Amino acid sequence: MKKILTAIILGLFIGSLGAKEKEDPVVMTVAGKDIPLSEFLFLARKDTTVNLLDKKSLANWVELFTNFKLKVADAESLRIQESMGFSDELDSYKAQLRASYLSDKEGEAEVMRKVYERGNDIVSVSHIVFLFNKDKVTSKDTVPVYNEANKAYQRILAGEDFEKVAQELAADSAAVFEKVDYVFPLQALKSFEDAVFSLQKVGEITAPVRTDMGFHIIRLDRRFPNPGLLKVAHILVMPEEDPLDPHDNDDTTLYRKATELYQRAKNGEDFGYLALMESSDRKTGNERGVLPYFGLGEMVKPFEQAAFALKDTGDITEPIKTRYGYHIIKLLDRKPRPPFEEMESSIHQVMEKGERNFELFKSFEDKEKEKFHYVFYPDAYADFQKLCDDYHPSGKDFIEQAAPLEKPLLILNDTMFYQHEFTEYLRRFPFSTKVYAGDFLYDIYRLFVRDILTAYEKFNLSAMHPEYDQLVKEYYDGILLFDISSRRVWDKPVEEQEQLEAEWMKEIKEKYPVTINQKVLKNLKKYIKKMDK
Numbered sequence: 001m002k003k004i005l006t007a008i009i010l011g012l013f014i015g016s017l018g019a020k021e022k023e024d025p026v027v028m029t030v031a032g033k034d035i036p037l038s039e040f041l042f043l044a045r046k047d048t049t050v051n052l053l054d055k056k057s058l059a060n061w062v063e064l065f066t067n068f069k070l071k072v073a074d075a076e077s078l079r080i081q082e083s084m085g086f087s088d089e090l091d092s093y094k095a096q097l098r099a100s101y102l103s104d105k106e107g108e109a110e111v112m113r114k115v116y117e118r119g120n121d122i123v124s125v126s127h128i129v130f131l132f133n134k135d136k137v138t139s140k141d142t143v144p145v146y147n148e149a150n151k152a153y154q155r156i157l158a159g160e161d162f163e164k165v166a167q168e169l170a171a172d173s174a175a176v177f178e179k180v181d182y183v184f185p186l187q188a189l190k191s192f193e194d195a196v197f198s199l200q201k202v203g204e205i206t207a208p209v210r211t212d213m214g215f216h217i218i219r220l221d222r223r224f225p226n227p228g229l230l231k232v233a234h235i236l237v238m239p240e241e242d243p244l245d246p247h248d249n250d251d252t253t254l255y256r257k258a259t260e261l262y263q264r265a266k267n268g269e270d271f272g273y274l275a276l277m278e279s280s281d282r283k284t285g286n287e288r289g290v291l292p293y294f295g296l297g298e299m300v301k302p303f304e305q306a307a308f309a310l311k312d313t314g315d316i317t318e319p320i321k322t323r324y325g326y327h328i329i330k331l332l333d334r335k336p337r338p339p340f341e342e343m344e345s346s347i348h349q350v351m352e353k354g355e356r357n358f359e360l361f362k363s364f365e366d367k368e369k370e371k372f373h374y375v376f377y378p379d380a381y382a383d384f385q386k387l388c389d390d391y392h393p394s395g396k397d398f399i400e401q402a403a404p405l406e407k408p409l410l411i412l413n414d415t416m417f418y419q420h421e422f423t424e425y426l427r428r429f430p431f432s433t434k435v436y437a438g439d440f441l442y443d444i445y446r447l448f449v450r451d452i453l454t455a456y457e458k459f460n461l462s463a464m465h466p467e468y469d470q471l472v473k474e475y476y477d478g479i480l481l482f483d484i485s486s487r488r489v490w491d492k493p494v495e496e497q498e499q500l501e502a503e504w505m506k507e508i509k510e511k512y513p514v515t516i517n518q519k520v521l522k523n524l525k526k527y528i529k530k531m532d533k
Contacts, residue, residue, distance in 0.1 A: 023527070023530055023531070024036045024037055024038045024531070025037050025517065025520050025527065026517055026520070027040045027516075027517050027520050027521070028040070028062075028065075028066065028069075028514065028515060028516045028517060029513075029514070029515040029517075030066065030069040030070060030073055030512060030513075030514050031069075031070070031073035031076075031077075031512035031513065031514075032513070033069075033073065035069060037520060037527055037531070038466075038470065038531065039470060039473060040065060041528065041531070042467070042470040042474070043065065043474065044061055044065070047061070052524055052528070053524070053525060058521065058524070062516065062521070066514055066516075067505060068477070068481065069477075070505075070508045070509065070512055070514070071480075071481055071484055071485065071504075071508065072477045072480050072481055072484075073508070073512050074484055074504075074508050074511075074512070075480035075481065075483060075484035076480065078484070080479075080480055080483050080484065081476070081480060086479055086480075086483075089479055090472075090475065090476060090479065093472070093475045094472060097468065097471060097472065098458065098461065101457060101461060101465055101468065102364070102454060102457055102458075103361070103364050104361075104363045104364035104367060106363075107362070107363025107364060107367075108348065108360055108361070108363065108364075109344070110363070111351075111359055111360055111362070111363070112340075112344055112347045112348060112351065112360070113340055115185045115186060115347055115351070115356075116185070116340045116343055116344075116347060118185040118193075118197050119184060119185050119226060119337060120225065120226055120337075121197075121223055121224065121225060121226060122182055122222070122223070122224055122225070122226050122227070122296055123182065123183045123196055123197065123199075123220070123222070123223050124179075124180065124181050124182060124183070124220075124221045124222040124223075125179075125180050125183060125196055125199070125218050125219060125220055125221055126162065126163070126166070126177070126178070126179045126180070126218075126219045126221055127177075127178055127180065127192075127216045127217060127218040127219065128149075128152060128165070128166045128169060128170075128175050128176070128177050128216065128217045129175060129176045129178070129213055129214050129215070129216045130145050130146075130148050130149040130152075130174070130175045130208075130214045130215045130216075131145075131175070131176065131213060131214040132145060132212075132213065132214045132435060132436075134435075135435065136392040136394060136395070136435065136437070137392070137435050137436050137437060138388060138389060138390055138391060138392055138437045139385075139388050139389045139390075139436075139437060139438060140389050140390060142210070142215075142436065145214055145215055146208060146210075146215055148174060148175070148215075149175075149208035149214075149215035149216075149217060150207075150208055152165055152169060152175070152217060153205075153207055153208055153217050156205060156217070162205065162219050163177075179221070181297065181301070182296055182297045183196045183197075184297065185347075186347065186350045186351070186354075186356070189211040189212060189213070189355075190355050190356060190359075191209055191210060191211045192209065192211050192216060192218070195209040195216070195218055196218060196220075199218065199219075199220035199223070200220075200223070201220065202220055202221065202222065202223065203219065203220065204219070204220050205217060205218060205219045205220075206218045210436065212433075212434060212435040212436065212439075226295075226296075226337055227295075227296065227308055227334075228295065228334060228335055228336040228337050229293040229294060229295050229334070229335050229336070229337060229338075230293065230294060230295075230307055230308065230310075230331065230333070230334055231290070231291070231292070231293045231331075231332045231333040231334075231335075232290075232291055232307050232310075232329050232330060232331055232332055233271055233272060233275060233284075233288060233289035233290045233291065233329075233330045233332055234275070234279070234281070234284065234289050234291065234303075234327045234328060234329045234330070235258075235261055235265075235271075235274055235275045235278060235279045235285075235289055235327065235328045236279050236280045236281040236284075236324060236325055236326070236327055237254050237257050237258040237261065237278075237279075237280055237319070237325050237326045237327075238254070238280040238281075238324055238325030238326075239254065239325065240280075254325060254326055255319060255321075255326055257326075258319035258325075258326035258327075258328060259318075259319055261274055261278055261328055262316065262317075262318055262319055262328045265316055265328060265330070266316060271288075271289065271316070271330050272288030272289060272290075273288070274289075275288050275289025276288050276289070280325060289330070290332065293333075293335070295337065296308070300322045300323065300324070302320050302321060302322045303320060303322050303327055303329070306320040306327075306329055307329050307331070310329070310331040311331075312331070313331055313332065313333060313334070314330070314331065315330070315331050316328060316329065316330045316331075317329040317330075348360070355433070355434075355443075358443070358446055361450070365446075365449070365450060365453060368453040368456075368457070369412075369449075369453070372412045372413040372453065372456060373411070373412070373413065373414070374410065374411070374412055374449075375410060375411040375412075376409075376410050377407065377408055377409055377410060379407070380405075380407040380408060380409045380419055381409065381445070383402075383405055383407070383419065384402060384405075384419075384422075384441055384445075385438060385441065387401050387402060388437035388438050388441055391437070392437045392440065393426060393430065393437055393440045393441045393444065394430045394432075394440060398426075399423060399426065399427045402419070402423040402426070403420070403423060405419035405420060405423060406418055406419055406420055407419050409421070409422055410449065412449075412452055412453070412456070413456055417452070422445065422448055425444070425448045425451075426441075426444050426448075429444070429447070430444065431444070431447070432444055432447075488500060488501075488504045489501050489504065
């Protein structure tokens with residue numbers, strides 16, 4: 001186990017020794033196992049038909065709960081809980097349940113919605129990028145690259161034409177000039193994407209923006225509302241692989257054939273039938289030419305431009321040439337981009353695995369920092385930043401230089417963490433894809449803090465979230481109940497199930513002793529008040 005996590009757990013254990021335990025009397029004993037009142041109440045409160053302060057309702061619940069526990073006891077007597085399948089299912093549930101406490105779903109949804117809303121606009125840009133020439137870049141390495149980028153930026157600010165400057169620099173191999181037709185959310189480096197979507201006016205440019213590639217100067221070329229998705233059918237006329245007559249593959253011949261098919265479609269022949277019989281694209285031809293819904297950036301450019309230029313359902317393009325051949329395209333449907341609710345899951349999957357994970361989980365971590373009284377010592381962190389001038393944090397030299405550092409770096413839950421502990425963490429877990437040393441260091445520091453916060457939560461999960469143990473116990477019993485009920489009743493013919501249930505209940509009531517603590521039940525109101533404080 002990591003030294004750091006050992007220190008955390010010990011600190012938490014010491015801190016939790018003084019925790020005040022609530023009175024939790026035994027409400028009944030079933031098959032020799034004591035059932036605490038907390039479990040009895042927890043399940044009762046989940047059933048809206050149960051009124052624990054009404055004698056008849058309470059009596060009904062005691063009977064239901066007792067029968068439930070008798071069935072669980074019967075399952076345990078068969079040692080179902082010792083099977084591999086049982087353990088795997090319970091462990092999976094525990095992992096999901098723990099994860100639900102180690103997240104802020106509302107905060108995550110807010111962040112994801114902002115990312116989604118960026119996609120309401122289609123953004124096209126041009127950019128000049130001054131590339132880093134190393135895979136691992138220190139702070140000093142960035143200075144000459146930034147200076148070159150800033151020189152170009154100042155020239156453009158002074159009135160020189162953006163493209164003229166870009167092409168001149170690209171010709172000298174000092175930079176790369178690129179036009180990007182569409183920048184979509186989550187498909188570019190975060191710092192590049194953030195800079196792009198900060199631009200509002202066509203022609204507006206950014207100051208040099210650092211990414212893992214280098215420094216970029218970005219110009220906004222177009223910004224317009226996302227036109228959504230199209231559904232079209234197409235007929236493709238493309239060269240044959242082994243034509244009997246080579247002239248059949250002449251561009252003129254292909255165009256003439258495509259034009260004939262276009263005229264037949266315009267004259268009223270069934271487009272789907274033409275696609276089925278004549279299209280060179282046999283996969284879509286067999287589907288009467290129909291393609292799945294698509295948005296901008298998903299098709300080759302000439303095809304895309306022609307398709308999105310169609311106005312009304314049923315409109316047909318003249319032959320459009322792409323690298324595949326000639327297409328005739330018919331508009332079948334148009335719809336807006338999918339709503340946030342449909343894309344939320346896929347957005348989450350992308351964000352949690354890449355550099356966006358810090359953005360996604362920030363709201364939860366901020367709340368945890370506040371809860372555990374996070375204190376940060378910037379001067380101590382600056383010692384590591386200074387090393388980034390000459391060394392990359394992923395390298396042995398950085399670790400050697402950082403090893404003597406001993407200052408306090410942060411406090412969480414009244415526990416002090418020192419520079420040398422972070423250095424050891426960095427040595428063992430140098431997991432960041434960032435090229436620039438400062439970004440790499442910051443990623444690891446945030447992961448260091450996250451691991452501490454996660455360890456705190458996991459270690460004190462039951463204390464901070466009393467319902468956690470109850471939910472695990474409920475699921476444990478539920479798996480057993482389902483298994484034993486399937487064996488004894490549910491897998492049998494329907495007409496036999498009522499009789500089998502009655503015989504099973506009679507058997508287990510005789511087999512397992514049950515003792516009800518009537519004193520606790522009589523004073524239930526008093527116990528509920530005490531336990532709810």
